[in-house]
Amino acid sequence: MESQGITENFSEANVEALAVVVFKDEKPASGLLKDLDKLTGGHIAAVIKSEEFKGEPGDTSLFRFAPGGKVKAKSLLLVGAGDKADYKVSDVCIAAGTATRYLRKCYIKSFALLPRCEGDAAEIAQNAVAGAVISQFELDKYKTKDKDEKSVTKLVVCVEDARETELKKGLSRGQAIGDSMNFTRDLANEPPNILTPTEMANRAQKMAKETGLKCEILDEAKMRKLGMGSLLSVANGSDQPAKMIVLKYTPAKSTAKKGELLALVGKGITFDTGGISIKPAEGMEAMKYDMSGGATVIGTMRAIALLKPSIPILGVVAAVENMPGGSASRPSDIVTASNGKTVEILNTDAEGRLVLADAVAYAENQGATRIVDMATLTGAVIIALGDQNTGIMGNDQAFVDEIIEYGKEAGEGFWQLPLSKEYSKQIKSDIADIKNIGPRGKAGTIMGAVFIQEFIDKAKWAHLDIAGTAWFDTVRPHQAKGPTGVAVRTLLTLVERSQ
Ligand code: BES
Ligand code: ZN
Ligand code: ZN
Numbered sequence: 001m002e003s004q005g006i007t008e009n010f011s012e013a014n015v016e017a018l019a020v021v022v023f024k025d026e027k028p029a030s031g032l033l034k035d036l037d038k039l040t041g042g043h044i045a046a047v048i049k050s051e052e053f054k055g056e057p058g059d060t061s062l063f064r065f066a067p068g069g070k071v072k073a074k075s076l077l078l079v080g081a082g083d084k085a086d087y088k089v090s091d092v093c094i095a096a097g098t099a100t101r102y103l104r105k106c107y108i109k110s111f112a113l114l115p116r117c118e119g120d121a122a123e124i125a126q127n128a129v130a131g132a133v134i135s136q137f138e139l140d141k142y143k144t145k146d147k148d149e150k151s152v153t154k155l156v157v158c159v160e161d162a163r164e165t166e167l168k169k170g171l172s173r174g175q176a177i178g179d180s181m182n183f184t185r186d187l188a189n190e191p192p193n194i195l196t197p198t199e200m201a202n203r204a205q206k207m208a209k210e211t212g213l214k215c216e217i218l219d220e221a222k223m224r225k226l227g228m229g230s231l232l233s234v235a236n237g238s239d240q241p242a243k244m245i246v247l248k249y250t251p252a253k254s255t256a257k258k259g260e261l262l263a264l265v266g267k268g269i270t271f272d273t274g275g276i277s278i279k280p281a282e283g284m285e286a287m288k289y290d291m292s293g294g295a296t297v298i299g300t301m302r303a304i305a306l307l308k309p310s311i312p313i314l315g316v317v318a319a320v321e322n323m324p325g326g327s328a329s330r331p332s333d334i335v336t337a338s339n340g341k342t343v344e345i346l347n348t349d350a351e352g353r354l355v356l357a358d359a360v361a362y363a364e365n366q367g368a369t370r371i372v373d374m375a376t377l378t379g380a381v382i383i384a385l386g387d388q389n390t391g392i393m394g395n396d397q398a399f400v401d402e403i404i405e406y407g408k409e410a411g412e413g414f415w416q417l418p419l420s421k422e423y424s425k426q427i428k429s430d431i432a433d434i435k436n437i438g439p440r441g442k443a444g445t446i447m448g449a450v451f452i453q454e455f456i457d458k459a460k461w462a463h464l465d466i467a468g469t470a471w472f473d474t475v476r477p478h479q480a481k482g483p484t485g486v487a488v489r490t491l492l493t494l495v496e497r498s499q
Contacts, residue, residue: 101477266373341455393462
Protein backbone atom coordinates (compact mmCIF):
# COMPACT_ATOMS: atom_id res chain seq x y z
CA MET A 1 0.00 0.00 0.00
CA GLU A 2 1.23 3.44 -0.90
CA SER A 3 1.01 6.03 1.86
CA GLN A 4 1.54 9.74 2.10
CA GLY A 5 1.28 12.39 4.78
CA ILE A 6 -0.08 15.89 4.35
CA THR A 7 0.11 18.68 6.84
CA GLU A 8 -2.09 21.33 5.30
CA ASN A 9 -5.24 21.37 3.25
CA PHE A 10 -6.99 17.99 2.94
CA SER A 11 -9.04 19.28 0.01
CA GLU A 12 -5.91 19.01 -2.14
CA ALA A 13 -5.44 15.27 -1.43
CA ASN A 14 -5.50 13.37 -4.68
CA VAL A 15 -7.80 10.53 -3.58
CA GLU A 16 -11.26 9.15 -4.29
CA ALA A 17 -12.62 9.65 -0.76
CA LEU A 18 -12.04 11.45 2.51
CA ALA A 19 -12.66 9.61 5.78
CA VAL A 20 -13.23 11.72 8.86
CA VAL A 21 -13.41 10.58 12.47
CA VAL A 22 -16.63 11.64 14.20
CA PHE A 23 -17.24 11.25 17.93
CA LYS A 24 -20.32 10.05 19.73
CA ASP A 25 -23.06 12.68 19.98
CA GLU A 26 -20.96 15.16 18.05
CA LYS A 27 -22.71 17.82 15.95
CA PRO A 28 -21.13 19.56 12.94
CA ALA A 29 -21.47 22.90 14.67
CA SER A 30 -17.95 24.22 14.30
CA GLY A 31 -14.48 23.72 12.83
CA LEU A 32 -13.65 20.91 10.43
CA LEU A 33 -16.98 19.08 10.71
CA LYS A 34 -18.89 22.28 10.00
CA ASP A 35 -16.75 22.93 6.90
CA LEU A 36 -17.30 19.37 5.68
CA ASP A 37 -21.01 19.60 6.42
CA LYS A 38 -21.26 22.65 4.18
CA LEU A 39 -19.41 20.84 1.41
CA THR A 40 -21.95 18.00 1.54
CA GLY A 41 -24.94 20.29 1.56
CA GLY A 42 -25.81 19.52 5.19
CA HIS A 43 -25.61 15.75 4.87
CA ILE A 44 -23.52 15.25 8.01
CA ALA A 45 -26.03 17.11 10.16
CA ALA A 46 -28.86 15.13 8.56
CA VAL A 47 -27.47 11.62 9.21
CA ILE A 48 -26.58 12.55 12.78
CA LYS A 49 -30.00 14.06 13.40
CA SER A 50 -31.79 11.01 12.00
CA GLU A 51 -29.56 8.78 14.18
CA GLU A 52 -28.56 6.88 11.06
CA PHE A 53 -25.02 7.59 12.26
CA LYS A 54 -24.30 7.77 15.99
CA GLY A 55 -20.53 8.03 16.11
CA GLU A 56 -20.08 4.73 17.92
CA PRO A 57 -16.88 2.79 17.10
CA GLY A 58 -17.53 0.81 13.92
CA ASP A 59 -20.29 3.16 12.68
CA THR A 60 -19.86 4.37 9.12
CA SER A 61 -21.78 6.56 6.68
CA LEU A 62 -20.72 7.30 3.10
CA PHE A 63 -22.01 10.03 0.82
CA ARG A 64 -20.92 12.22 -2.06
CA PHE A 65 -19.70 15.78 -1.82
CA ALA A 66 -21.97 18.28 -3.53
CA PRO A 67 -20.73 18.83 -7.09
CA GLY A 68 -18.59 21.86 -7.88
CA GLY A 69 -16.98 22.06 -4.44
CA LYS A 70 -13.32 22.68 -3.75
CA VAL A 71 -12.45 19.15 -2.54
CA LYS A 72 -10.68 16.84 -4.99
CA ALA A 73 -12.18 13.68 -3.42
CA LYS A 74 -15.67 12.72 -4.57
CA SER A 75 -16.97 11.00 -1.43
CA LEU A 76 -16.91 11.46 2.30
CA LEU A 77 -16.98 8.66 4.84
CA LEU A 78 -17.86 9.33 8.47
CA VAL A 79 -16.12 6.92 10.83
CA GLY A 80 -17.40 6.63 14.41
CA ALA A 81 -14.84 6.70 17.20
CA GLY A 82 -16.98 6.65 20.38
CA ASP A 83 -16.48 9.06 23.28
CA LYS A 84 -14.13 11.90 22.50
CA ALA A 85 -12.73 11.85 26.04
CA ASP A 86 -11.52 8.25 25.60
CA TYR A 87 -10.07 8.71 22.11
CA LYS A 88 -6.39 7.83 21.97
CA VAL A 89 -3.78 7.29 19.31
CA SER A 90 -4.30 3.50 19.13
CA ASP A 91 -7.94 4.23 18.18
CA VAL A 92 -6.64 5.82 14.98
CA CYS A 93 -5.59 2.29 14.00
CA ILE A 94 -9.16 1.05 14.45
CA ALA A 95 -10.69 4.04 12.63
CA ALA A 96 -8.29 3.63 9.70
CA GLY A 97 -9.05 -0.09 9.56
CA THR A 98 -12.81 0.49 9.68
CA ALA A 99 -12.58 3.06 6.87
CA THR A 100 -10.35 0.82 4.74
CA ARG A 101 -12.61 -2.23 5.00
CA TYR A 102 -15.71 -0.14 4.29
CA LEU A 103 -14.28 1.74 1.32
CA ARG A 104 -12.72 -1.23 -0.43
CA LYS A 105 -16.14 -2.91 -0.39
CA CYS A 106 -17.34 0.11 -2.42
CA TYR A 107 -14.47 -0.34 -4.93
CA ILE A 108 -12.74 2.77 -3.61
CA LYS A 109 -8.97 2.38 -3.85
CA SER A 110 -7.62 5.56 -2.32
CA PHE A 111 -8.63 7.76 0.58
CA ALA A 112 -7.37 10.43 2.92
CA LEU A 113 -7.90 9.99 6.65
CA LEU A 114 -8.62 12.94 8.94
CA PRO A 115 -7.86 11.22 12.27
CA ARG A 116 -8.63 14.25 14.50
CA CYS A 117 -6.20 13.01 17.12
CA GLU A 118 -4.00 15.18 19.32
CA GLY A 119 -0.44 14.16 19.97
CA ASP A 120 2.64 12.89 18.25
CA ALA A 121 2.28 13.12 14.45
CA ALA A 122 4.57 10.14 13.80
CA GLU A 123 2.51 7.96 16.13
CA ILE A 124 -0.74 9.07 14.50
CA ALA A 125 0.60 8.29 11.02
CA GLN A 126 2.01 4.97 12.23
CA ASN A 127 -1.33 3.89 13.66
CA ALA A 128 -3.24 4.99 10.57
CA VAL A 129 -1.06 3.01 8.17
CA ALA A 130 -0.82 -0.05 10.45
CA GLY A 131 -4.62 -0.02 10.81
CA ALA A 132 -5.16 0.10 7.04
CA VAL A 133 -2.64 -2.69 6.42
CA ILE A 134 -3.95 -4.98 9.18
CA SER A 135 -7.55 -4.46 8.08
CA GLN A 136 -6.90 -5.87 4.61
CA PHE A 137 -5.67 -9.28 5.77
CA GLU A 138 -8.10 -12.03 4.74
CA LEU A 139 -8.31 -15.75 5.38
CA ASP A 140 -8.79 -16.66 1.73
CA LYS A 141 -5.20 -17.52 0.78
CA TYR A 142 -6.14 -21.05 -0.28
CA LYS A 143 -9.29 -20.17 -2.24
CA THR A 144 -8.84 -20.67 -5.97
CA LYS A 145 -11.99 -18.69 -6.83
CA ASP A 146 -14.42 -16.27 -5.16
CA LYS A 147 -11.44 -14.48 -3.67
CA ASP A 148 -12.10 -10.91 -2.59
CA GLU A 149 -9.50 -9.01 -4.61
CA LYS A 150 -10.74 -5.49 -3.87
CA SER A 151 -8.24 -3.41 -1.97
CA VAL A 152 -7.29 0.07 -0.90
CA THR A 153 -3.91 0.83 -2.45
CA LYS A 154 -3.32 4.40 -1.31
CA LEU A 155 -3.76 6.10 2.05
CA VAL A 156 -3.12 9.77 2.75
CA VAL A 157 -2.89 10.75 6.41
CA CYS A 158 -3.73 14.38 7.21
CA VAL A 159 -2.20 15.83 10.37
CA GLU A 160 -2.28 19.60 10.61
CA ASP A 161 0.86 21.48 11.60
CA ALA A 162 2.95 18.31 11.70
CA ARG A 163 6.54 18.10 10.55
CA GLU A 164 6.74 16.17 7.28
CA THR A 165 9.79 14.17 8.32
CA GLU A 166 7.92 13.00 11.44
CA LEU A 167 4.91 12.01 9.38
CA LYS A 168 7.09 10.08 6.93
CA LYS A 169 8.82 8.22 9.73
CA GLY A 170 5.44 7.22 11.17
CA LEU A 171 4.13 6.05 7.81
CA SER A 172 7.03 3.69 7.21
CA ARG A 173 6.96 2.39 10.78
CA GLY A 174 3.23 1.72 10.39
CA GLN A 175 3.84 -0.23 7.20
CA ALA A 176 6.56 -2.34 8.86
CA ILE A 177 4.36 -3.06 11.87
CA GLY A 178 1.23 -3.82 9.82
CA ASP A 179 3.10 -6.10 7.42
CA SER A 180 4.77 -7.92 10.31
CA MET A 181 1.44 -8.46 12.05
CA ASN A 182 0.06 -9.88 8.82
CA PHE A 183 3.16 -12.07 8.55
CA THR A 184 2.35 -13.43 12.03
CA ARG A 185 -1.31 -13.90 11.10
CA ASP A 186 -0.46 -15.72 7.89
CA LEU A 187 1.69 -18.19 9.83
CA ALA A 188 -1.07 -18.75 12.40
CA ASN A 189 -3.59 -19.35 9.63
CA GLU A 190 -1.50 -21.95 7.77
CA PRO A 191 -2.85 -25.50 7.87
CA PRO A 192 -0.70 -27.91 9.87
CA ASN A 193 0.06 -30.20 6.93
CA ILE A 194 1.80 -27.25 5.30
CA LEU A 195 3.21 -25.44 8.31
CA THR A 196 5.15 -28.28 9.95
CA PRO A 197 7.94 -27.42 12.43
CA THR A 198 10.42 -27.71 9.54
CA GLU A 199 8.38 -25.35 7.37
CA MET A 200 8.03 -22.89 10.23
CA ALA A 201 11.82 -22.93 10.57
CA ASN A 202 12.20 -22.43 6.80
CA ARG A 203 9.87 -19.44 6.84
CA ALA A 204 11.78 -17.90 9.75
CA GLN A 205 15.07 -18.49 7.95
CA LYS A 206 13.81 -16.90 4.74
CA MET A 207 12.46 -13.89 6.63
CA ALA A 208 15.79 -13.54 8.48
CA LYS A 209 17.72 -13.58 5.23
CA GLU A 210 15.47 -10.92 3.73
CA THR A 211 15.65 -8.60 6.73
CA GLY A 212 19.23 -9.14 7.88
CA LEU A 213 18.60 -11.07 11.11
CA LYS A 214 20.80 -13.95 12.20
CA CYS A 215 18.92 -17.24 12.28
CA GLU A 216 20.00 -20.59 13.67
CA ILE A 217 17.85 -23.73 13.56
CA LEU A 218 18.58 -26.35 16.21
CA ASP A 219 17.66 -29.86 15.03
CA GLU A 220 16.73 -32.75 17.31
CA ALA A 221 20.31 -34.05 17.52
CA LYS A 222 21.51 -30.65 18.73
CA MET A 223 18.65 -30.37 21.20
CA ARG A 224 19.39 -33.85 22.53
CA LYS A 225 22.98 -32.78 23.11
CA LEU A 226 21.71 -29.79 25.07
CA GLY A 227 19.60 -32.15 27.19
CA MET A 228 16.20 -30.81 26.11
CA GLY A 229 14.34 -33.95 27.14
CA SER A 230 11.19 -32.06 28.02
CA LEU A 231 10.77 -30.45 24.59
CA LEU A 232 11.81 -33.59 22.71
CA SER A 233 9.30 -35.74 24.60
CA VAL A 234 6.50 -33.79 22.91
CA ALA A 235 7.97 -34.45 19.44
CA ASN A 236 8.19 -38.22 20.08
CA GLY A 237 4.64 -38.91 18.95
CA SER A 238 5.08 -37.17 15.59
CA ASP A 239 6.82 -38.06 12.34
CA GLN A 240 7.74 -34.40 12.03
CA PRO A 241 11.05 -33.54 13.66
CA ALA A 242 11.08 -30.69 16.19
CA LYS A 243 12.98 -27.50 15.44
CA MET A 244 14.19 -24.76 17.73
CA ILE A 245 14.22 -21.48 15.83
CA VAL A 246 16.71 -18.92 17.14
CA LEU A 247 16.65 -15.39 15.71
CA LYS A 248 19.12 -12.69 16.70
CA TYR A 249 18.98 -8.95 16.19
CA THR A 250 22.14 -6.99 16.92
CA PRO A 251 22.02 -3.18 16.62
CA ALA A 252 24.77 -1.32 14.77
CA LYS A 253 25.41 0.65 17.95
CA SER A 254 23.89 -0.61 21.18
CA THR A 255 22.50 1.61 23.92
CA ALA A 256 21.72 -1.37 26.15
CA LYS A 257 23.42 -1.67 29.53
CA LYS A 258 26.28 -4.12 29.35
CA GLY A 259 25.02 -7.68 29.66
CA GLU A 260 21.35 -6.77 29.17
CA LEU A 261 19.46 -8.92 26.67
CA LEU A 262 15.73 -9.08 26.00
CA ALA A 263 14.41 -12.43 24.74
CA LEU A 264 11.05 -13.24 23.16
CA VAL A 265 10.14 -16.91 23.43
CA GLY A 266 7.17 -18.56 21.70
CA LYS A 267 5.17 -21.78 21.85
CA GLY A 268 5.19 -23.16 18.32
CA ILE A 269 3.00 -26.27 18.48
CA THR A 270 2.14 -26.56 14.78
CA PHE A 271 -0.75 -28.87 15.71
CA ASP A 272 -1.96 -30.00 19.13
CA THR A 273 -3.93 -33.22 19.06
CA GLY A 274 -3.36 -33.56 22.79
CA GLY A 275 -1.14 -36.59 22.18
CA ILE A 276 -2.15 -39.76 24.04
CA SER A 277 -4.35 -37.58 26.29
CA ILE A 278 -6.15 -36.92 23.01
CA LYS A 279 -8.55 -34.01 22.55
CA PRO A 280 -12.19 -34.53 21.49
CA ALA A 281 -12.73 -34.39 17.70
CA GLU A 282 -15.07 -31.41 17.92
CA GLY A 283 -13.08 -28.21 17.67
CA MET A 284 -9.72 -29.94 17.31
CA GLU A 285 -9.16 -28.15 13.99
CA ALA A 286 -8.67 -24.93 15.95
CA MET A 287 -5.40 -26.35 17.25
CA LYS A 288 -3.57 -25.30 14.10
CA TYR A 289 -3.17 -21.92 15.80
CA ASP A 290 -1.29 -23.47 18.73
CA MET A 291 1.87 -22.03 17.17
CA SER A 292 0.59 -18.45 17.50
CA GLY A 293 3.08 -17.58 20.26
CA GLY A 294 5.91 -18.69 17.99
CA ALA A 295 4.39 -16.78 15.06
CA THR A 296 4.26 -13.67 17.25
CA VAL A 297 7.96 -14.03 18.02
CA ILE A 298 8.88 -14.41 14.33
CA GLY A 299 6.63 -11.51 13.25
CA THR A 300 7.89 -9.24 16.02
CA MET A 301 11.50 -10.06 15.16
CA ARG A 302 10.68 -9.18 11.54
CA ALA A 303 9.40 -5.77 12.60
CA ILE A 304 12.44 -5.30 14.86
CA ALA A 305 14.76 -6.01 11.91
CA LEU A 306 12.98 -3.28 9.92
CA LEU A 307 12.64 -0.72 12.72
CA LYS A 308 16.25 -1.16 13.89
CA PRO A 309 16.07 -0.33 17.61
CA SER A 310 19.31 0.23 19.52
CA ILE A 311 19.15 -2.84 21.79
CA PRO A 312 19.94 -6.50 21.03
CA ILE A 313 16.99 -8.91 20.97
CA LEU A 314 16.84 -12.67 20.91
CA GLY A 315 13.86 -14.64 19.55
CA VAL A 316 13.37 -18.32 20.38
CA VAL A 317 10.58 -20.54 19.03
CA ALA A 318 9.98 -24.14 20.05
CA ALA A 319 8.39 -25.62 16.89
CA VAL A 320 6.96 -29.07 17.61
CA GLU A 321 3.94 -31.14 16.57
CA ASN A 322 1.98 -32.91 19.34
CA MET A 323 0.73 -36.24 17.92
CA PRO A 324 -0.28 -39.58 19.48
CA GLY A 325 2.17 -41.81 17.53
CA GLY A 326 3.64 -45.10 18.71
CA SER A 327 6.58 -43.37 20.38
CA ALA A 328 4.47 -40.67 21.98
CA SER A 329 4.82 -39.84 25.68
CA ARG A 330 2.46 -41.67 28.01
CA PRO A 331 0.82 -40.14 31.07
CA SER A 332 3.22 -41.20 33.88
CA ASP A 333 6.40 -40.84 31.78
CA ILE A 334 9.25 -38.97 33.44
CA VAL A 335 11.57 -36.77 31.40
CA THR A 336 14.59 -34.60 32.24
CA ALA A 337 14.73 -31.01 31.01
CA SER A 338 17.89 -29.10 30.04
CA ASN A 339 18.20 -27.44 33.47
CA GLY A 340 18.32 -30.91 35.07
CA LYS A 341 14.80 -30.87 36.54
CA THR A 342 12.74 -34.03 36.20
CA VAL A 343 9.13 -33.79 35.03
CA GLU A 344 6.35 -36.30 35.52
CA ILE A 345 4.07 -36.03 32.49
CA LEU A 346 0.54 -36.65 33.75
CA ASN A 347 -1.28 -35.17 30.76
CA THR A 348 0.30 -35.12 27.31
CA ASP A 349 -2.08 -32.32 26.32
CA ALA A 350 -0.24 -29.96 28.67
CA GLU A 351 2.58 -29.96 26.09
CA GLY A 352 3.10 -26.21 25.64
CA ARG A 353 4.77 -25.85 29.02
CA LEU A 354 6.97 -28.86 28.27
CA VAL A 355 8.42 -27.24 25.15
CA LEU A 356 8.63 -23.77 26.72
CA ALA A 357 10.58 -25.20 29.67
CA ASP A 358 13.58 -25.94 27.46
CA ALA A 359 13.04 -22.85 25.31
CA VAL A 360 13.13 -20.31 28.17
CA ALA A 361 16.09 -22.13 29.76
CA TYR A 362 17.87 -21.91 26.40
CA ALA A 363 17.14 -18.17 26.15
CA GLU A 364 18.57 -17.57 29.61
CA ASN A 365 21.65 -19.67 28.78
CA GLN A 366 22.14 -17.43 25.77
CA GLY A 367 22.37 -14.48 28.14
CA ALA A 368 18.77 -13.23 28.35
CA THR A 369 18.17 -11.00 31.36
CA ARG A 370 14.53 -10.26 30.50
CA ILE A 371 12.30 -12.92 28.96
CA VAL A 372 8.75 -12.59 27.62
CA ASP A 373 7.13 -15.86 26.59
CA MET A 374 3.99 -16.03 24.45
CA ALA A 375 1.79 -19.11 24.29
CA THR A 376 -1.70 -20.37 23.53
CA LEU A 377 -1.18 -22.27 26.74
CA THR A 378 -4.52 -22.93 28.42
CA GLY A 379 -8.22 -23.25 27.71
CA ALA A 380 -8.69 -21.86 31.21
CA VAL A 381 -7.55 -18.37 30.20
CA ILE A 382 -10.35 -18.28 27.61
CA ILE A 383 -12.88 -19.06 30.33
CA ALA A 384 -11.39 -16.44 32.63
CA LEU A 385 -10.78 -13.56 30.22
CA GLY A 386 -12.40 -14.37 26.85
CA ASP A 387 -10.97 -12.73 23.76
CA GLN A 388 -10.45 -9.19 25.09
CA ASN A 389 -7.53 -9.59 27.48
CA THR A 390 -4.35 -11.64 27.39
CA GLY A 391 -3.48 -13.30 30.69
CA ILE A 392 -0.16 -12.02 32.04
CA MET A 393 1.91 -13.46 34.88
CA GLY A 394 5.52 -12.98 35.91
CA ASN A 395 8.25 -12.99 38.55
CA ASP A 396 8.90 -9.23 38.58
CA GLN A 397 6.01 -6.85 39.23
CA ALA A 398 7.67 -3.82 37.65
CA PHE A 399 8.27 -5.77 34.43
CA VAL A 400 4.67 -7.04 34.35
CA ASP A 401 3.36 -3.51 35.03
CA GLU A 402 5.48 -2.16 32.20
CA ILE A 403 4.01 -4.63 29.70
CA ILE A 404 0.44 -3.93 30.88
CA GLU A 405 1.08 -0.20 30.43
CA TYR A 406 2.56 -0.60 26.94
CA GLY A 407 -0.41 -2.81 26.09
CA LYS A 408 -2.74 0.07 26.98
CA GLU A 409 -0.78 2.40 24.71
CA ALA A 410 -0.81 -0.12 21.88
CA GLY A 411 -4.53 -0.82 22.30
CA GLU A 412 -4.05 -4.38 23.60
CA GLY A 413 -5.52 -5.55 26.91
CA PHE A 414 -3.57 -7.55 29.49
CA TRP A 415 -4.90 -8.79 32.81
CA GLN A 416 -2.62 -10.10 35.51
CA LEU A 417 -3.17 -13.33 37.41
CA PRO A 418 -1.23 -14.01 40.61
CA LEU A 419 1.71 -16.36 41.10
CA SER A 420 2.90 -17.50 44.55
CA LYS A 421 4.81 -20.26 46.33
CA GLU A 422 1.48 -21.84 47.29
CA TYR A 423 0.55 -22.26 43.64
CA SER A 424 4.02 -23.60 42.83
CA LYS A 425 3.61 -26.26 45.53
CA GLN A 426 0.64 -27.63 43.60
CA ILE A 427 2.85 -28.90 40.77
CA LYS A 428 5.26 -30.79 43.06
CA SER A 429 5.34 -34.43 41.99
CA ASP A 430 5.46 -37.46 44.30
CA ILE A 431 8.10 -39.18 42.21
CA ALA A 432 9.84 -36.46 40.15
CA ASP A 433 10.69 -32.80 40.80
CA ILE A 434 7.51 -31.45 39.24
CA LYS A 435 4.45 -32.64 37.31
CA ASN A 436 3.01 -30.96 34.24
CA ILE A 437 -0.51 -30.37 35.59
CA GLY A 438 -1.99 -29.05 38.82
CA PRO A 439 -5.15 -30.13 40.66
CA ARG A 440 -8.05 -30.81 38.30
CA GLY A 441 -10.14 -27.77 37.44
CA LYS A 442 -8.17 -25.36 39.62
CA ALA A 443 -6.26 -22.28 38.41
CA GLY A 444 -5.33 -23.90 35.10
CA THR A 445 -3.69 -20.79 33.66
CA ILE A 446 -1.61 -20.16 36.77
CA MET A 447 -0.51 -23.82 36.84
CA GLY A 448 0.89 -23.39 33.33
CA ALA A 449 2.80 -20.29 34.41
CA VAL A 450 4.29 -21.71 37.63
CA PHE A 451 5.51 -24.68 35.60
CA ILE A 452 7.41 -22.41 33.16
CA GLN A 453 8.74 -20.41 36.11
CA GLU A 454 10.62 -23.54 37.27
CA PHE A 455 12.88 -23.10 34.23
CA ILE A 456 13.72 -19.45 34.79
CA ASP A 457 16.82 -18.89 36.87
CA LYS A 458 17.64 -15.20 37.43
CA ALA A 459 15.98 -13.45 34.49
CA LYS A 460 13.03 -11.11 34.85
CA TRP A 461 10.21 -13.00 33.20
CA ALA A 462 6.66 -12.41 31.99
CA HIS A 463 4.37 -15.05 30.54
CA LEU A 464 1.56 -14.09 28.14
CA ASP A 465 -1.24 -16.65 27.74
CA ILE A 466 -2.72 -15.65 24.38
CA ALA A 467 -5.06 -18.65 23.94
CA GLY A 468 -8.11 -16.35 24.03
CA THR A 469 -6.72 -13.37 22.13
CA ALA A 470 -4.69 -14.87 19.27
CA TRP A 471 -7.79 -15.87 17.30
CA PHE A 472 -11.04 -13.98 16.83
CA ASP A 473 -14.16 -15.97 15.90
CA THR A 474 -16.10 -13.10 14.36
CA VAL A 475 -15.36 -10.39 11.83
CA ARG A 476 -15.09 -6.83 13.19
CA PRO A 477 -15.48 -3.56 11.25
CA HIS A 478 -11.70 -3.06 11.26
CA GLN A 479 -10.45 -6.64 11.12
CA ALA A 480 -11.20 -10.01 9.52
CA LYS A 481 -11.97 -12.95 11.74
CA GLY A 482 -9.18 -15.40 12.47
CA PRO A 483 -5.61 -14.78 13.65
CA THR A 484 -5.11 -11.40 15.32
CA GLY A 485 -1.35 -10.95 15.61
CA VAL A 486 -1.90 -10.02 19.27
CA ALA A 487 1.07 -8.82 21.33
CA VAL A 488 3.23 -7.75 18.36
CA ARG A 489 2.46 -4.05 18.97
CA THR A 490 2.87 -4.29 22.73
CA LEU A 491 6.22 -6.06 22.39
CA LEU A 492 7.40 -3.45 19.89
CA THR A 493 6.46 -0.72 22.36
CA LEU A 494 8.45 -2.56 25.04
CA VAL A 495 11.43 -2.69 22.68
CA GLU A 496 11.09 0.98 21.77
CA ARG A 497 10.95 2.08 25.41
CA SER A 498 13.88 -0.14 26.39
CA GLN A 499 16.30 1.81 24.20
N1 BES B 1 -3.20 -25.68 23.23
C1 BES B 1 -3.91 -25.99 24.41
C2 BES B 1 -4.60 -24.79 25.04
C3 BES B 1 -5.75 -24.25 24.27
C4 BES B 1 -7.02 -24.76 24.46
C5 BES B 1 -5.58 -23.20 23.43
C6 BES B 1 -8.09 -24.26 23.77
C7 BES B 1 -6.65 -22.68 22.73
C8 BES B 1 -7.90 -23.20 22.89
C9 BES B 1 -2.99 -26.60 25.46
O1 BES B 1 -1.91 -27.32 24.98
C10 BES B 1 -3.82 -27.52 26.29
O2 BES B 1 -4.32 -28.46 25.75
N2 BES B 1 -3.96 -27.19 27.56
C11 BES B 1 -4.76 -27.97 28.44
C12 BES B 1 -4.00 -28.10 29.74
C13 BES B 1 -4.59 -29.13 30.67
C14 BES B 1 -4.41 -30.50 30.08
C15 BES B 1 -3.89 -29.01 31.99
C16 BES B 1 -6.07 -27.23 28.66
O3 BES B 1 -6.08 -26.02 28.75
O4 BES B 1 -7.09 -27.90 28.69
ZN1 ZN C 1 -2.39 -29.34 24.56
ZN1 ZN D 1 -1.23 -26.72 23.07
